[in-house]
Amino acid sequence: MEDFLITTAKVLFIFGLNMGVFAPLLTWVERKQSALMQDRIGANRADILGFSMIGLFHPIADAIKMLAKEDFIPEGANKIMHTLSPIICVVPALLTFAVIPFGGEYVIGGKHIKLVIADLDVGLIFIFAISSLATYGTVIAGWSSNNNWSLLGSLRASAQMISYEVAMGFTLVGVFMVYGSLQLTQIGAAQESFFRWGIFLQPLGFFMFLACAIAENKRAPFDVAEGESEIIAGYFLEYSGLKFGMFYMAEFLEIVTISAMVTTLFFGAWHIPFISSALILSMLSFLNETLANIILMLIHISVFWVKVIFFIWFQMTIRWTLPRFRYDQIMKLGWKILLPLSLANILVTGIVILILQ
Amino acid sequence: MIVNRNITMTWWERIYLPEIFRGISVTSNHFFRNLIGFIPALLNKDKKRKIFTLYYPDEKVEFPPAYRGRPVLVVDENGTERCVACGLCEIVCPAKCIEIQPDETELEKERYPKSFSINMARCIFCGFCEEVCPKEAIVMSDECEIADLDRNKMFYKKDQLLISKNKLQKRLNYIKEIYGKWNY
Ligand code: SF4
Ligand code: SF4
Numbered sequence: 371m372e373d374f375l376i377t378t379a380k381v382l383f384i385f386g387l388n389m390g391v392f393a394p395l396l397t398w399v400e401r402k403q404s405a406l407m408q409d410r411i412g413a414n415r416a417d418i419l420g421f422s423m424i425g426l427f428h429p430i431a432d433a434i435k436m437l438a439k440e441d442f443i444p445e446g447a448n449k450i451m452h453t454l455s456p457i458i459c460v461v462p463a464l465l466t467f468a469v470i471p472f473g474g475e476y477v478i479g480g481k482h483i484k485l486v487i488a489d490l491d492v493g494l495i496f497i498f499a500i501s502s503l504a505t506y507g508t509v510i511a512g513w514s515s516n517n518n519w520s521l522l523g524s525l526r527a528s529a530q531m532i533s534y535e536v537a538m539g540f541t542l543v544g545v546f547m548v549y550g551s552l553q554l555t556q557i558g559a560a561q562e563s564f565f566r567w568g569i570f571l572q573p574l575g576f577f578m579f580l581a582c583a584i585a586e587n588k589r590a591p592f593d594v595a596e597g598e599s600e601i602i603a604g605y606f607l608e609y610s611g612l613k614f615g616m617f618y619m620a621e622f623l624e625i626v627t628i629s630a631m632v633t634t635l636f637f638g639a640w641h642i643p644f645i646s647s648a649l650i651l652s653m654l655s656f657l658n659e660t661l662a663n664i665i666l667m668l669i670h671i672s673v674f675w676v677k678v679i680f681f682i683w684f685q686m687t688i689r690w691t692l693p694r695f696r697y698d699q700i701m702k703l704g705w706k707i708l709l710p711l712s713l714a715n716i717l718v719t720g721i722v723i724l725i726l727q
Numbered sequence: 728m729i730v731n732r733n734i735t736m737t738w739w740e741r742i743y744l745p746e747i748f749r750g751i752s753v754t755s756n757h758f759f760r761n762l763i764g765f766i767p768a769l770l771n772k773d774k775k776r777k778i779f780t781l782y783y784p785d786e787k788v789e790f791p792p793a794y795r796g797r798p799v800l801v802v803d804e805n806g807t808e809r810c811v812a813c814g815l816c817e818i819v820c821p822a823k824c825i826e827i828q829p830d831e832t833e834l835e836k837e838r839y840p841k842s843f844s845i846n847m848a849r850c851i852f853c854g855f856c857e858e859v860c861p862k863e864a865i866v867m868s869d870e871c872e873i874a875d876l877d878r879n880k881m882f883y884k885k886d887q888l889l890i891s892k893n894k895l896q897k898r899l900n901y902i903k904e905i906y907g908k909w910n911y
Contacts, residue, residue, distance in 0.1 A: 371875060406757070406758045406761040407754045407757050407758045407761075408757070408763055409757060409761060409779060409780070410780050411780045411782070414782070577744065676882065687751055687755055688747075688751065690754060691747075691754045692747065692750060
């Protein structure tokens with residue numbers, strides 16, 4: 371019963387944070403950040419009783435607008451698939467969070483609590499398995515819309531996502547070779563000391579993973595699947611109202627997921643550089659064990675989310691800095707550069723591990 | 728289609744990653760500068776933001792004197808318009824939108840426009856009327872918000888055109904400078 375309550379609390383925390391804070395707020399962040407980067411002001415018109423709160427009410431206005439819109443299904447579309455595909459897009463983005471740890475292990479009231487919803491020993495493989503499902507969402511969305519632009523978009527999306535999935539898988543092989551585990555909690559725990567962070571052990575892996583992950587998410591510079599200027603909006607062209615919003619939500623949730631994964635795998639998960647958990651606990655030794663552990667837990671959770679927020683910012687910056695690649699360039703980058711480089715990365719990592727043994 | 732633009736890139740540029748960071752440093756430089764520039768403007772309404780964009784209907788730009796807004800008639804210190812109804816502007820106007828009815832007056836200038844109207848729906852803001860006027864009586868003001876839904880309201884009568892000299896001093900100085908070599 372107690373386990374059930376704890377797990378429910380964790381699920382509610384992750385779900386609430388993602389759907390309640392990140393998904394709506396990121397639409398605002400994206401507008402505001404792009405505006406500031408381009409010397410503009412950005413969204414600021416939605417106001418309640420004259421208070422515009424630097425545009426923070428825009429997500430609410432958007433939500434109301436989307437709810438009030440007509441739910442349009444084009445003629446000749448496959449109704450079931452058309453309705454299903456936004457859901458297939460959103461669910462994997464949320465589901466990957468089940469295995470991402472947002473804190474370490476704490477002893478609270480004599481109970482060991484791990485801050486991860488499902489501590490699978492094949493966590494990384496689970497993430498790959500689930501995130502590949504998002505491809506089906508986009509493919510089905512394009513196909514079921516009965517629209518040529520959508521079909522083109524979904525074709526592009528599927529080709530791109532499948533090619534980058536290969537490279538993404540190989541970039542992470544280096545990571546679990548170094549840490550000797552597929553379990554994300556163990557990978558996180560192994561990065562206790564600053565110089566054991568993934569970015570130092572797998573610098574090439576980090577850049578390649580980030581590139582692949584952004585390509586997986588179909589955001590600029592890899593947004594040919596949407597390509598507003600070429601194929602209007604690609605696979606979600608024929609969607610309106612809440613279903614359209616769900617595609618956006620999936621995109622934003624995936625940003626959060628990618629940031630969380632980068633943090634866990636390469637940036638020391640919940641650890642603070644040079645300050646180990648033991649040090650914090652010894653500083654809090656005047657408190658009893660449970661209280662000290664709770665404070666440590668809160669510190670670690672906030673450190674983790676600060677890192678995640680930094681990477682969200684970084685991804686937004688990339689999105690508003692780089693122009694879109696041409697389609698052949700994307701394929702070339704995926705198959706001719708990232709794939710051989712990631713294989714070479716595995717080879718070098720293997721040799722180094724062999725020498726060090 | 729792949730267009731060969733004959734761009735030769737160095738090896739450093741071709742590996743692309745450093746160039747990405749250069750681009751990101753430029754954009755994030757703007758981001759942080761504007762982010763910090765916002766704070767004094769939020770705390771104090773009079774402070775200027777670093778961003779050029781204005782909250783348009785609430786904030787307005789001050790135009791430079793060279794700006795050509797709607798043409799207006801200058802009113803002198805003695806309270807009458809400077810115009811002597813010579814009709815030069817009426818003739819030079821390429822849009823044929825000025826209509827003047829001259830009349831005699833006891834004042835020193837002897838002639839004055841009994842009615843003076845400009846059809847702002849047709850005016851093209853060329854500034855020829857201002858340039859041709861021998862008395863500097865018609866000048867381009869800095870007013871540009873003249874749009875209306877009703878065509879008849881775009882027909883500006885004399886009383887709508889009169890604007891006192893003090894308000895137009897900047898433009899008057901400016902036109903003296905640029906047209907001076909012909910007129911004076
Ligand atoms: S040119 Fe000048 S003085 Fe002559 S009618 Fe026009 S405004 Fe009056
Ligand atoms: S600005 Fe040009 S178009 Fe307008 S009234 Fe003067 S001469 Fe005519």
